[in-house]
Amino acid sequence: MRQLLLCLLITGIQHNLLATKHCKEAYYNTDNRPILVPCTGCEPTASSQSGYQVYEQESKYGNDSTYRITGKVVDAQTNAPLTLASISLMQNDSSSTPLKMALTNELGEFGLEDNRSRTFLHISFVGYENVVLKIKRPEGSVLYLGNIKLTGASNVLNQVIVNAKKPALEMITGGYRFNASNNIIGAGANMAEMLKQIPGLLVDDLQGKIELLGKTPSVLINGRKVNITGTDLLTYLRSLPSNEILSVNVLTNPGAEYDASGGGGILDIRLKKSKQVGFFGSASAGVSTLWRTDQSVNLNLKLNKIDVSLGYNFGAGKNLYRRNDVIKNYMLADTSYLFLQNQRMNEFQRSHSIRTNITYNIDTTSAVSVNYWYAHLYNHTPNHRNADILSRGSELQRRLQQNDTNILNNDFKILDAVYDKDFGVQNKLSVGLNYSSYKNHSFTSFNRQAYNIDGSLRNSAENENRFFTVHRPYRIWTVNADYNRRLNSHYEIKFGAHYKTAQTQSGFKSFENQQNAVSSIDDRLSSDIEYHENIKSVYSTFSGNYTRFSFNAGLRLESFDYTLISLTDGAQIKNKYTNLFPNASVRYESKNKNSSVSLSANRRIDRPGYSLLNPFVRNDNIGFVSSGNPNLRPYFTNRFDVQLSQSIGNDHSVILAVYTSSSKDIFSRITRYNQQLGTPEINSYNDYNIKQAGSYLMLNNRFGSKLNVSTYLSLQKPGFSSKVPADFLLPGITNFMGNINAFVNVLPKTTIQVFGFYTSNRHSFQTKNGATGYITLGAQQKILSDKVTIALNFEDIFNTQQYPVSLQSDFLLMESLNKLTTRYLRLNLTYNFGQSFKSRQSRKADKDSRVN
Template sequence: MKYFSTLILLVFIPVVAAAQSGLKDKGKISGKVKDAVTNTPIEYATIAIYKQGKLQPINGTTSDAKGNFVLTNIPDGEYQVSIDFLGYKRALTEHLLINATSNSIRLNTIVIAPNQKMLNSVNITAQASAVENKIDKLVYNAGNDLTSQGGVATDLLKKVPMVSVDIDGNVELLGNPNVKFLINGKPSSIFGTSLADALQSIPASQVKSVEVITSPGAQYDASGTGGIINIILKDNKVKGYNGSINLSAGTRLENTSVNLNARTDNFGVNLFFSANKTLRSKTLNTRNKTNLITDTTSNQLQNGYGYLERNSYQSGINFDWAITPKNNLTFGISMHHFSNYNEGLTNQQDEQIKGSNFPFSDLFSMRNSNSHSGENAIDVHADYKKTFKKDGEELNIGYTASFGKNSGDYYQKQDYINGAKPSSGSTGNNPGNDKQHQVSVDYTLPLNTDASFATGAKVEFENINSTSLVNPFNSSLNQFIYSASQSSSFNYSRQVYAYYVSASFQLFKFFDAKAGLRDEYTNTGVDFQGASIPSYNFLSPSLVLSHKLNKSTTIKVAYSKRIERPDFGDLNPFVNSSDPYNISYGNPNLHPEIGNNFELGFNKSFEEGGNINITGFYRHNGFDIKQYTAPYDSLLVAGKYYKNVYVTTRANVGSEVRTGINISASLPIGKNFTLRPQIMASNRRVTVNLPNTPDFVSGYECRMNMNASYDFKHNFTAEAFINYESPRFLLNGKNSSLATYNFAVRKQLLNKKASIGLTTNMPFSQYVKQSQTVITPGNYQYSQRQVPNRWFGISLSYKFGKLEFKKDRNEDISPPGIPNDL
């Protein structure tokens, strides 16, 4: 709290000083921009304000995703406002008076019509800023990310401010791994089994943008104490037909994606297909364990290797039908598949030493193992939107369904040299199904020019069932025999009933405020012996206050209360004993984690196109869910005894407090060179209520990266990215640091319709070394993995169609009365 309080003072001292300096209120003009044909909001329309009769604009802005815009700090006078958007006719509103009695003007909805003559003859391309900071979220636009071309969604996430990704693809948001992932704003069952695998199954070429919401409002589900990451896939809503094809090949990955779009005046279709494959790669492993039991020391040395392969595909179709100018219907269905396969060989030495004598037992063995996991999922959504005569009044009704079928199996067999002991091993199979249904209703009502009210309800039904079939190796029969005592079944159901209210308004004529309250009632059923989760009600308040110090500088303070409900992987009690000395399983008795998140933000944009964002945060998690590893001399699990084993599972360990700061910026240096640095530093303290662990653990953690891009002109661009993460402490040990780097170049051809790119990742280092140390009383374990991370790739893309049309935030707009020079 000491650091958090200091941060509050640092942010608000200049605000209070400015307020006390006698700065008087100035005028404001606001409005909304829509397409005259489709009646949909237009984002990134350029709004400029001029003194009446003058040709030089005095201020300007762009419309947001809902078409809204606000011009502030306008002195008394008479003005005219122009609305411009590429491919549309200009709209002009004149003789607007700002004075002491009328200093806030709300314009009627401004409808602009496509310029059909221009659309038939113009090919327009542009790009948005790499990072956009909005009142309730941060948006990372992936279109110009060169070093991720030919990669997957995980590679993009490494560039997103406030997000960190480890070598295995595990994601954290401001240091919290409990993140709610969405695709196009909707949940998907593809995230149910393995989030890392799911993210690595989405080609980066298919991603349009990534939205990061660290303090979600009441309209969002309360789940995810870390916040929400929404992956927006590519589409196009311009009249006509168009499409794109992306291909990439390399020493690590092979990707392909295809997008097709067609649209008439009121009906549109989007069809997509993508697939990727992670080529077979070899990882080296070593592990040393020492256990002290009274006067006997047991040492175990392991070294070996493993091979990994992944493959996936996604396909879907979406329809958009403007039934009438005020009634719109969208519908879509998509299919997802991913799978991975691992196989390996481990050499092992087990020795036991009593006192200072030589080993009285020294055994050598070799273990062969493999495992496979995968999921097939189908997602369906249907959404109806109705607008009313009153500008901004909307009714939205949505239905989403997801059907996932997952599978997992393993094989492991350990043979001792010279038959010193009988062979041992087991096989296991873990099939399951996941079904989700959601129905939501949302209504928004503007109250006046500065305030609006929103409310809504949602019901969610989820059912998961899983079966664990285990077959231990019978050495006397030399075969694997089914064991009913080690096998089990797991059935899980959850119903969530939610209702929310929220409001946007001005507070003290100083803050733009957005406040809300969400109420979620959860009923959970678990069909597993000894497990019981009571029903509970959860209130999730949220508040965002923002203030514009000037047209380019904004400060923000936010609070949200969130919940993390354990997911399928956390709860599934299936025992993974593919390594009988390091086993893992889920915990069906987990309770939800509760998070209280506070943030302070500062954002400034520069005329040259750069920006800087500073976010200070304080996060407190109660019933904190953590993964931890504990040693056992002998452990009975599902009817089988494991000797000298480390067990990894998840538990409500206690509480966690994290205080930190995230700084990110985009800094243009000249016309052709741009730097995007980012640093996140935090202090984490975890209070622990577990046996054989300290009462608390704490430490500092840091993540730094730098992205540099240079435009050589002639449509040739180069980019470099370097990333560093400091060591991470565990409940009873720590992980090592991580450093990676990559380079890319791209040449655009055929009037920017085609491009060819080259990418390399860590060209001078074949492996990334990752180590982990676990220490408990009488036990020590050190393990190291050498993960192959060097690769080279080539990417090709081609865009086609009657019209390529993208929104341009930075186009120069000519004064009223003078045509745009196209």
């Protein structure tokens, strides 16, 4: 009953406020495909489809053979499905009482059964122009209308405001969705900060990595992959504003249409986009007690055929970083056994980013979209270190003092072009071209001096005065062609081909400062390499639904080859791999749509990057060396998931998942003693195996109109093994991770958000990460007819966030306690402005290529 009232409310609002003449009549031709013909005199209504309950009145017509009306409602610009669109079956074009009603599900799909020979289907959705279809009985039992595209409405709903806040977490096919549009704490920050609130995701600022349930995911923005990883990826996300994020799809079991790399799955960041015809924009400014400021401006101009958006973001700030190290090297002499060090760094960071998008709708069936991103990051970090060297008897031997300075300049450029074409209502072609450019320039200098116990200078080999320069240009080209074909109202196939080529020339040079102020290059500590890689892939998927079952099965074939060239001695390393990646999922939904169960399985791959393949040995650390391994091979992860969901009314929902995964021949950093060099060495080998099992629980609860709470809890238990029996491995322990996100509506326009995060100790082969957690509070106030939003955040209220990490082996122990300045206040002000235009768009049948 509640859903029926919602249907009636939405339909009534749009019927009165979004009056737009737009009606088509659906016939069938000889090949059983619908022909859409415009009719006149039809009054519009908003629409959408799927996940529905039917309201039915007794028919006034004869009870002839029953047929089913199905279709899918999508956004005309983005082709994104519209959830909870209103579908109304009317007796005639002037009826105010629906014969039947439905709401679209999360895929935008709907279905209605009817036995009348002629009716009208009203389709409406808030913020969009209405569509009316005149329906005639088909010859068969199914009338499939295909994709019904709704265009953003030309008028603004000034009289009625529908508050349709989505829950923080939603279940979607292959994973779950984090909705960021109502987030307070992430407002005015960068994308990396916003991602910290995603359940199951761990953003490690110090080690420069992102992990999803213990694995590294691939990151996409608006469905297009960001072709950088590791520290470079995190740096890029820090330069982009969080205000533009609409939602993040977390796909733990992605389909075959996605790149197979990344054992952790997919993070697809979806950005906000204006749906109304007109000129709209927002300006945001924020300051914090970290002496940090962030400003952003976003503009959007949407006309009948063209959509242009432009965004700019500037950020600058400081951070204080402290670190305490304990290093025990059992292979060194007694006089150098224990190394105690404390560090103090004052980091300054400045970033600029520009984003622009132009979408041109060639006609009602085809569009071209061009996106350009540019981001620049400057970082200046002076580092002061003091170390005490002790013997095994804890007697002080000597002291070291070292002053470092690191200057970093990063430039990111991404150019993306996409052409989409609909052939009729059943087929769609998408062709894309992407160019990514990344340039990294860094300069690091350090001066290390040893002192005797009495404070006098010590003549030691530990004394060094040198600097390093790193230059890494990285260029990536990707091309894709994807084709979807709807076989009928139940089944669909997809297939496509992708190609990616990447090239980089990485130079690491070490210079030694002489007493006469002359610098000379140290060839022993310098490296120049060139790296090329190519990935060619084809895939196909078959999906469908029948009664309450739905399924998806896919297969992807990828060929990967690379060439690593040493520019120092001309040595080359080449490898090529060809692999198959299957995936499958099946879902059963209850009759009342309140519960479902799904099973899914897939296979993914992790490939070594050029930095891990480069055999160059670095010995700029005291007590050990590190190097790369040119013999590394990719490794595979096989995963199986069971996911259950249950809705209790409209206010409560539960998602429970259990999963297992296994990987063999993992390449990972391993500490072993190098007999040839006579020192411990940290390198990567394909010698580790891991099996892990885990589960996670997500709860969404709404208590009246005042309180919304989303909770995430997960448990994960890994097991480790090595091909080398002598390797030291930590035992696998159960890791607990959880967060809670609560929104309290204190007043109609005043909201408070409380976010808490905690993770327990976790082991990974030879590395132990300690427990950490924090609580953050945010408050938001809207004023001036909701045009201005003021947000105040109190980050890490109890100053508990820290990063304890240790590396253990039989002959080396390294323990570090890292602490950033995480407790601070941030104030953010956002102003929204804009003006809608009256739409002069008219869809005529003779200009619509879908008309047969």
